[in-house]
Amino acid sequence: MKKVVVLGILLAMFSFTTMNAQDDSSKKEMSTLDKALIGLTFSDADAAAIAQQAIVEMDAANPVADPTSGYAIRLNRLFGKHVSSEGVNLNYKVYLVKDINAFAMADGSVRVFAGLMNIMDDNELLAVIGHEIGHVVNHDTKDAVKAAYKKDVLIDVAKSQSGTINALSKTQVGKLGRAMIDSKHSRKQESQADLFSYDFMKKNGYDVNAVESCLRILQKLSEGGESSFLTKMMSSHPDSGKRADDARKRAVKDGLYKEYVQQKIVNTAPVTPTTKTTTTKTTAKKTATKKK
Known part of the structure; x- marks a missing residue:
């Protein structure tokens, strides 16, 4: 129960300290209490x-x-x-x-x-x-x-x-x-x-x-x-x-030990194979004319 009361007091002090910090813009350093309370309420x-x-x-x-x-x-x-x-x-x-x-x-x-x-x-x-x-x-x-x-x-x-x-x-x-x-x-x-x-x-x-x-x-x-x-x-x-x-x-x-051998390191993008256009050649058949 005491811990809860102390925590409530500290949180109240934090609110008061924060308001004072807002009012006093010339203050250059956060107090030790401010830092501790930020840590206390940090999720x-x-x-x-x-x-x-x-x-x-x-x-x-x-x-x-x-x-x-x-x-x-x-x-x-x-x-x-x-x-x-x-x-x-x-x-x-x-x-x-x-x-x-x-x-x-x-x-x-x-x-x-x-x-x-x-x-x-x-x-x-x-x-x-x-x-x-x-x-x-x-x-x-x-x-x-x-x-x-x-x-x-x-x-x-x-x-x-x-x-x-x-x-x-x-x-x-x-x-x-x-x-x-x-x-x-x-x-x-x-x-x-x-x-x-x-x-x-x-x-x-x-x-x-x-x-x-x-x-x-x-x-x-x-x-x-x-x-x-x-x-x-x-x-x-x-x-x-x-x-x-x-x-x-x-x-x-674990019975899993073996000397490790480093594998090949590849950081390059895979090369996409280019599609080659194949030209189909049509072979013309010659018809031989027989002499009668």
């Missing part, structure tokens, strides 16, 4: 609503692969049958950028970068995106939105006329989207997303050894000369080596 619906706004701005700011692009065709071929997972409706697009990354938003939006598709085969790509879907299903993306929402880039929301997410400007939404991608998940969240990816691969009949393989690729890239390409992936997905070891142990335990 999955709030996270999804903000993510929907953010993904629109991000899609507009990045080169999105056309449906006829080889990248888009490949992604749709792989994930066309996985538009819904654990009650979450998903939508997929490819960003035609060289960065090695993939991310999922709280509203079910999944974005894959061409740079990632250039270095991973179908099974490895399935494992990576399965991991990102795991973050959505496990509500990790909600926590990421909440963390970004409480940052100073969105202080003005608490001072807006409505005090709601609908008051976000395009600039704020864009900043929020970038902040969500930069947001780091905890080791526990990463481990749970890896487990989701493994189970996703196993349940759908894919090669579970690709989970270890994709993590080994990221591990090698982070240690080698190509580490500069890992602008976001490695910062938000640490300890790839250990996670790869854990994926291998799962496969061994």
Whole structure:
């Protein structure tokens, strides 16, 4: 009962604090109490609503692969049958950028970068995106939105006329989207997303050894000369080596382990065979005239 009373008092204080913030437009920083209360009242619906706004701005700011692009065709071929997972409706697009990354938003939006598709085969790509879907299903993306929402880039929301997410400007939404991608998940969240990816691969009949393989690729890239390409992936997905070891142990335990051999990577659109016009030659028969 005490907890309910305290919550009611806090919510009342939040309303009062928000009104004061609206009156005092010169105030530059959100108080610690404001940030805590936003976190207290933040729901999955709030996270999804903000993510929907953010993904629109991000899609507009990045080169999105056309449906006829080889990248888009490949992604749709792989994930066309996985538009819904654990009650979450998903939508997929490819960003035609060289960065090695993939991310999922709280509203079910999944974005894959061409740079990632250039270095991973179908099974490895399935494992990576399965991991990102795991973050959505496990509500990790909600926590990421909440963390970004409480940052100073969105202080003005608490001072807006409505005090709601609908008051976000395009600039704020864009900043929020970038902040969500930069947001780091905890080791526990990463481990749970890896487990989701493994189970996703196993349940759908894919090669579970690709989970270890994709993590080994990221591990090698982070240690080698190509580490500069890992602008976001490695910062938000640490300890790839250990996670790869854990994926291998799962496969061994299930009796499914075998050394993974990467398959051919094809990101080009299939060539439509051209129809050749064949000319039928009519052979004229000569009638021989017999002399009588």
